[in-house]
Amino acid sequence: MKKTPNSSPKEKKKKPIKTLIVIAALLLLCFTTYAALKTPRPPHLTRSSTLEIARLKEEWEKGNVIAFVRHAERCDQSTATCLDSTDGITVPGKDVAIEVGDNFRNLGINTTDIFTSPLKRTQQTADYMFNRKIQSQEWLANCQNTILHNATNNKSPKRNLVLITHSDCMKDIERSLNYSTSEKPDYSSALMVSYDDKTESFQIIGIIDPKDWNLSLKN
Template sequence: MTLSLDQTGIKRTLLRRALVRYKNVLVVIVASVLAVALTLRLLAPAAPPDLAQPSHADRVLLLTDSWAKGDVIALVRHGERCDRSSAQCLGPMDGVTVRGEAAVQALGADFRQLGLSHTDIHSSLLTRARQTADAMFARPVEAQDWLFNCRGSMLRDALKHKVAGHNLILVSHSECMDQLLMDMNLSTSTTFGYGASLFIKTDGANEDPQMLGYIEPKDWKNIVPVVTPNNRHGFEASQF
């Protein structure tokens, strides 16, 4: 009887030790997994800032200041595609919808508030991009193939077409916006809607391009800058 009790006690002691070892191993594994997850998150490419968020008000001011100096490249996604919508088409099936045209006309007005006096504008050769550019701007826009065939070269080609002291607006496609982000080692996790505008700052030879952020069409009313009577040579944010 005594021997049986001793064996039971030994078994309990061994079981407790095994549980302690198991618990320690489990803690180490969980801590390792959390450390790896945190490291991967810290090393993951950053996403472009959403300029409609109040926390990025400083970037909006940087955008307007840089725009006034002619140091900005804006990449704009075309309007709503006709071939992916049940809405009425503006013209050919490879173009935009009537609703999409109206939306990008409003977007063009937002860009006019930024100022277009020292701005070069190009569009993709595709119908939907050319229709978008025509609706946005009351002047001829040159269509160029590199704004659709942009794989691996979007940033390089954009910088090549940027003239010092002139902003550059490029009406293109979501794939080219993603390519620009990849070229700048940024995350492509953001889904850009029709008419979204992605902005980078560059003054040419003196600095690397800087990502400023993006604006969806519905958000321009919250961040679009205005020129005031006492500030005709600068901009201030209307609201954040």
């Protein structure tokens, strides 16, 4: 009868190490899941109370809102027809941008300043939203850990600010304000943030997806 060979000392040492690695990975997974569940997500205004909708309108009338808008559907990640070159937006994306711009006009943009990231997809989105050439700002493209600071530096008292930017920038804002960033914002969605210039504090009011504007404003 053949004897089963005993494990070598090296193999015996490897087993506890592998076990520790597995335990550490499971603990990390549990912690990440717990943190994601515990951290609140920005509310979608169509699923919010009428109080939050009213707050958006009130803060907008006071000129206290900074709206961070993600660019329209990008051509290089879509099968839809491109508006022109692949670094821009799609034809359907252009149509959505125009609709979102109309909704901002319904809110009122007489006391609103508008800037955009200089990348083609954001520039096209902004220009079609507001039917004119929108001034670009480099900080809306290179935004990591700086976008809120730069937004306040470019916001005038009692004037709203609309900024066409990127999903990573919007997630950076949510992270900075202690919200979950597990969801990638939809194309042309707007993250509405109120800013109190007296206390220099921010509060997320909520997110409006392109298809939800009318529903939000009717509440």
